Amino acid sequence: MQKPPKAVLHVDLDAFYVSAEVREDPELKGLPVVVGADPEGGKGRGVVVACSYEARKLGLRSGMPISQAYRLCPQAKYLRPDWGLYERVSEEVMLTLKGLADKFEQSSIDEAFLDVSSRASDGESARRLALEVKKAIREKHGLSCSIGVAPNKSSAKIASDRNKPDGLTVVPFGNIRGFLGPLPVGVVPGIGSKTQEFLKEKGILTIGQLQQVDGRQLLAWFGKNGVWLWGVVQGEENTEVRQQEMPKSLSVERTFKEDVDDFGKVRAAAAEASSELMRRVKSSGLSYRVGGVKIRFRGFETHTREKTMVSQTQSEQALQEVVDGLLDEFEARGKPVRLIGVRVSRLQRGSEGPSKLDDWAKA
Ligand SMILES: [Mg+2]
Numbered sequence: 001m002q003k004p005p006k007a008v009l010h011v012d013l014d015a016f017y018v019s020a021e022v023r024e025d026p027e028l029k030g031l032p033v034v035v036g037a038d039p040e041g042g043k044g045r046g047v048v049v050a051c052s053y054e055a056r057k058l059g060l061r062s063g064m065p066i067s068q069a070y071r072l073c074p075q076a077k078y079l080r081p082d083w084g085l086y087e088r089v090s091e092e093v094m095l096t097l098k099g100l101a102d103k104f105e106q107s108s109i110d111e112a113f114l115d116v117s118s119r120a121s122d123g124e125s126a127r128r129l130a131l132e133v134k135k136a137i138r139e140k141h142g143l144s145c146s147i148g149v150a151p152n153k154s155s156a157k158i159a160s161d162r163n164k165p166d167g168l169t170v171v172p173f174g175n176i177r178g179f180l181g182p183l184p185v186g187v188v189p190g191i192g193s194k195t196q197e198f199l200k201e202k203g204i205l206t207i208g209q210l211q212q213v214d215g216r217q218l219l220a221w222f223g224k225n226g227v228w229l230w231g232v233v234q235g236e237e238n239t240e241v242r243q244q245e246m247p248k249s250l251s252v253e254r255t256f257k258e259d260v261d262d263f264g265k266v267r268a269a270a271a272e273a274s275s276e277l278m279r280r281v282k283s284s285g286l287s288y289r290v291g292g293v294k295i296r297f298r299g300f301e302t303h304t305r306e307k308t309m310v311s312q313t314q315s316e317q318a319l320q321e322v323v324d325g326l327l328d329e330f331e332a333r334g335k336p337v338r339l340i341g342v343r344v345s346r347l348q349r350g351s352e353g354p355s356k357l358d359d360w361a362k363a
Helices: 016-024 053-057 066-072 083-099 123-141 153-160 176-180 193-201 207-211 215-222 224-233 263-283 316-331 357-362
Strands: 008-013 033-036 048-051 077-079 103-108 111-115 145-150 168-170 249-260 286-297 302-313 337-345
Touching: 008 123, 008 153, 016 033, 016 048, 016 083, 033 053, 033 066, 048 066, 083 103, 083 111, 083 123, 083 249, 083 286, 083 302, 083 337, 111 153, 123 145, 123 168, 145 153, 153 168, 153 176, 153 224, 176 207, 207 224, 215 224, 249 263, 249 286, 263 286, 263 316, 263 337, 286 316, 302 316, 302 337, 316 337
Parallel strands: 033 077, 145 168
Antiparallel strands: 008 111, 008 145, 033 048, 103 111, 249 337, 286 302, 286 337
């Protein structure tokens, strides 16, 4: 039986880690920003995790040794990764995206597939929906994204990468093969440098050339992956967007009307936020493994800290203790506080037992 036509958006947030940092500290806007190891004046070890488009223009790339980045661009703003921040921003954005889709599948911290088939049957109507998605992400979250629109997931993903940042690329719904043909084989998810090298030896550089290769040959070269690859390059890949119900984390935040000097008030607000958060966790039938805090001082200086529990738990008291402990170092700073937040992550259905999150993430 023929499957009904599908419309899929692949949404990819632009320079996500850096964009999240810029949103926290608008003074970084327009500057070369590098997230990664401390450059220590050029002697630092470790690598660039992410960099802004302004930094990319100066030759910086993610994965580059931080010392090399510093030689190229000592004037860049160098930031240590704030994973708690990225997870929280991701969580907010993903909730919005989920609300805009029939079916929603988060594929990484900054990427998701949206099945919008009930409201779009062709490229034009799907393109209009993609514009709405971009607008929502910009207006609600202050972030830009690039979107690929296609009748299947694999070509939507390839398309979202064609025109960044703030891009929108629509694959012709009647001609996926034609769209893919001129592109280099390396744009196919899963074709890494080794496979590219292998194909190059066979004289295959473009997807168009790969489209000429018999399916049995691909099977012989790549085993089961060859079957998948054949579907992708022929535009026949048709896997479903898989709805996931489990949130990655939950959080509650309190912004004070006026910055607070009395740290006792900050602790009280954190305790109250913890109670509210735990009501949500329990009412969703979840347990958590990691508890954390977010604190923002006057002037937007923001910090996050977290602590992993020995096991999954639904205990409010355990969260209260962790939160109180994590706040100690901030009390010692003696600065006025603007915002306090409490967060739990590594969520799991049920109240205890070993974390199944890894299995869930793989499924
Ligand atoms: Mg991205």
